[in-house]
Amino acid sequence: MRKIFPFLVAAILLYSESLFGGTTGKIAGRVTDAETGEPLPAVNVIVAGTNRGAATDINGYYTILNMPPGKYTLKASYIGYAPYQVTDVVVQIDLTTTINMQLKTETVQGEEVVIVAERPVVVKDVSASQANISIAQIEAVPAALTVTDVIGLQAGILGLSVRGGGSDQTAFMVDGFTLRDERNNTPFTGVSLSAVQEVQVQTGGFNAEYGNIRSGIVNVVTKDGDRKRYSGQITYRHRPAAPKHFGMSFQDPNSYWLRPYLDPEVAWTGTRNGAWDENTQRQYPQFDGWNTISERTLQDDDPSNDLTPTAAQRLFLWQHRRQVDITKPDFNLDGGFGGPVPFGEALGNLRFFTSFRKEQTQFLVPFSRSGFSENNFMLKLTSDISDNIKLTMTGLYNEIFSSASNDVGAPGIFKSTTSVASVLSRVGFIDSRIFYDSYWAKSDIVRNMLSAKLTHILSPTTFYELVVERVATDYTTVPNADRDTSRVYEVFPGYFADEAPFGRAEFIIYGIDGLLMGVRANARDFSKISTLTTKFDISSQVNNNNLVKAGVEVVINNFDMKFGAINTVLPAARPWTEWQKTPVRAAVYVQDKLEFKGFISNIGLRLDYIDPRGTWWNVDPYDRSFFSTNYNPELRDTFEQKQVKKQFTLSPRLGISHPITENSKFYFNYGQFRQMPQSDRLYTERRITGNQLNRLGDPNLPLQKTVAYELGYEHSIGSHYLLRVAGYYKDISDQSDLTRFISSDGKVNYFKATNNSYEDIRGFELTLDKRLGRWLTGFANYTYMVSTYGLFGIGTQFENPAEQRDYLRDNPPFQ
Structure with a gap:
């Protein structure tokens, strides 16, 4: 199958490029004599207002590593020469900012040379399509409420999908810490914009230091509190309560759901009484009329439900009384505040920055909850233990309240109008989903992250970082409170009803018109996941041409999974999954950035180690005693298991930038x-009613693999505009999918995780960027993408050879 996605985006936003991904940048250059051009050794180069600096070597070169993103002033001093100062030196996330200085002999004591740094339009040491976005540029986008809103404007990105890859293939990092739900590999991005200092977006060509990703990186660096002063900001955006759909209200008497029952022309004698023409009849549900409904209540054996036509209509209105119009506003509250911690001087000038974000978005119609709500709180503490040692501690708490978007307990919640509409457009019982408040279960997700990062500068050219991070996620999906079935509400004189359609009912009950008002909200989820990550990285500018970085990372996951569907009235085919695992993965990498005048390259190699740990089933794929309803849990230990395999993989990385002229490259x-495949594909053993196996994972699946290529060209048009053309190709293999197994007698019928899926993605991006300007900056981009995907293997495996031949005839595998 082929998909084509052309689109054009234009926004008032300026962005620039960088090569690596990280949390700091680099200042480097050469100091020479302004008259002779000879290099000046031992020149002191310092960053004003900090304790950072370096001395030039015998050839006049200097390097200052580990500079946080921002704008600085650089000063150089040397005996016999006038002091030299460069202002507006912009440092971006791991971008090399080159500042060359030409010192003049001091003729008048106290004379100082002041230069304003100019940013090049074409950044020569960038070998990929990447963007650095400062907080000032983010604030220039009026529609930006979250980091996701900002990065979605970049070429090749839709939401968190980068160049055709799913959001689970993108890493979202904050201050070097990865924010990822290890359950399904999706990033969570609940970071306050008030806390953001800079955002780096990489859509290809990322370094060997990054693993367990295949499409892109979003790297966020947050603000440190100032050492001397307090500052803060708060932003509030509000959208009054208003419909989020076209047309009339669902509760309008002429709406699709109500008109057949309330229109006097058809309500009493039915929609086929001739009052409506055929075209009108096709637009609404068929209804026999309240006269007929009344007759049915009189003819059954229950005298307590006898209703006149008018009484039946009044009961209908009672059962549809739920307010489904939007009555609450959408809003986004975002604030941040930081500064020195009182009496923190003795603790290394301890400073803090704290931020809070609260978002509320109403659904298209209310479900078990009226909308999506998210609260996010983050606290960052920074301490200069010494002139060369810095400790950063970060705590993040995130909570989400919504409604589950499925009825089987799988991950998924409603977040927006679009997510609601996409589900309602492909399901049944839509009237019940709208008017019954307990059709969908309530779903809460609570995340917390604690991390510490120690940065030790060994010299102006060498530093290391030690990072420890723990992320925990708790899922809770449960139904609404039970319905009070006491008949205490007088609908009309002498007739009492309970509070339906409000409240969960664990029994089948229909309204007077057939509205289902019970036995729903089957989803349950009580899963808990925690991830402990330890990383060590060391960077060294070994000479003027080589910046070497190496590191090791260990990640330990703890899965305690309990989710599925519960329905005591209709228990058939209700799945339930429960397992506990503690897999381990580790990695070692080394990379080198080589910088020469006409050639810059980034070379790296990454070694990944995966240990799913434990044992897994080694049974015949059509074993009735294991896969069918013949399964006996008491005999579980009698089935053969084998130790799962450990895996090692090598991943090379290469990036090259070749400047052609001063204005192009x-x-x-x-x-x-x-x-890694998502955890559900590795460890699941899902059984439905009767203990029949419905889905089986495979912890021996190989790592999913993407081989990516990109070729691009940049050209400066004048001194303000940048034209970029880029083409890319992604060869994707070993993607996890599900293969169906069916026995000859039909008693075995389940899905097993396999790695048969492949995909090829090709694309072209064109960007025109106005990077500099006093009044106007911005960009426009165009993206064209084509993807081809399918299966290398067979989608369904039959035990019966004849059935397999018939299947292969109609579904030939990829050749």
């Missing part, structure tokens, strides 16, 4: 990227 990058 070519760039190319290549990389192999691997990622």
Whole structure:
């Protein structure tokens, strides 16, 4: 199958490029004599207002590593020469900012040379399509409420989908810490914009230091509190309560759901009484009329439900009384505040920055909850333990309240109008989903993250970082409170009813018109996941041409999974999954950035180690005693299991930038990227009613693999505009999918996780960027993408050879 996605985006936003991904940048350059051009050794180069600096070597070169993103002033001093100062030196996330200085002999004591740094339009040391976005540029986008809103404006990105890859293939990092739900590999992005200092977006060509991703990186650096003063900001955006759909209200008497029952022309004698023409009849549900409904109540054996036509209509209105119009506003509250901690001087000038974000978005119609709500709180503490040692501690708490978007307990919640509409457009019982408040279960997700990062500068050219991070996620999906079935509400004189359609009912009950008002909200989820990550990275500018970085990472996951569907009235085919695992993965990498005048390259190699740990089933795929309803849990330990396999993989990375002129360059990058399948594909053993197996994972699945290529060209038009053209290709293999197994007698019928899925993605991006300007900056981009996907293997495996031949005839595998 082929998909084509052309689109054009224009926004008032300025962005620039960088090569690596990280949390700091680099200042480097050469100091020479302004008259002779000779290099000046031992020149002191310092960053004003900080304790950072370096001395030039015998050839006049200097390097200052580990500079946080921001704008600085650089000063150089040397005996016999006038002091030299460069202002507006912009440092971006791991971008090399080159500042060359030409010192003049001091003729008048106290004379100082002041230069304003100019940013090049074409950044020569970038070998991929990447963007650095400052907080000032983010604030220039009026529609930006979250980081996701900002990055979605970049070429090749839709939401968190980068160049055709799913959001689960993108890493979202905050201050070097990865925010990922290890359950399904999706990032969570609940970071306050008030806390953001800079955002880096990489859509290809990322370095060997990054693993367990295949499409892109969003790297957020947050603000440190100031050492001397307090500052803060708060932003509030409000959308009054208003419909989120076209047309009339669902509760309008002429709406699709109500008109057949309330229109006097048809309500009493039915929609086929001739009052409506055929075209009108096709637009609404068929209804026999309240006269007929009344007759049915009189003819049954229950005298307590006898109703006149008018009484039946009044009961209908009672059962549809739920307010489904939007009555609450949408809003986004975002604030941040930071500064020195009182009496923190003795603790290394301890400073803090705290932020809070609260978002409320109403659904298209209310469900078990009226909308999506998210609260996010973050606290960052920074301490200079010494001139060369810095400790950063971060705590993040995130909570989401919504309604589950499925009825089987799988991950998924409603977040927006679009997510609601996409579900309602492909399901039945739509009237019940609208008017019955307990059709969908309530779903809460609570996340918390604690992390610490120690940065030790060994010299102006070498530093290391030690990071420890723990992320925990708790899921809770449960139904609404039970319905009070006491008949205490007098609908009309002498007739009492309970509070339906409000409240959960664990029994089948229909309204007077057939509205289902019970036995729903089957989803349950009580899963808990925690992830402990330890990383060590060391960076060293070993000479003027080589910046080497190496590191090791260990990740330990703890899965305690309990989710599925519960329905005591209709228990058939209700799935339930329960398992506990503690897999481990580790990685070692090394990378080198080589910088020469006409050639810059980034070369890296990553070694990944995966240990799912434990044992897994080794049974015949059509074993009736294990897969069918013949399964006996008491005999579980009698089935054979084997130790799962450990895996090692090597992933090379290469990026090259070749400046052609001062105003143009070519760039190319290549990389192999691997990622763990989502946990459900590895460890699930899902059984439905009768203990029949419905889905089986496979912890021996290989890592999913993407081989990516990119070729691009950049050209400066004048001094303000940048034209970028880029083409890319992604060869994706070993993607996890599900293969169906069916026995000859039909008693075995389940899905097993396999790695048969493949995909090829090709694309072209064109960007025109106005990067500099006093009154106007911005960009426009165009993206064209084509994807081809399918299966290398067979989608369904039959035990019966004849059935397999018939299937292969109609579904030939990829050749």
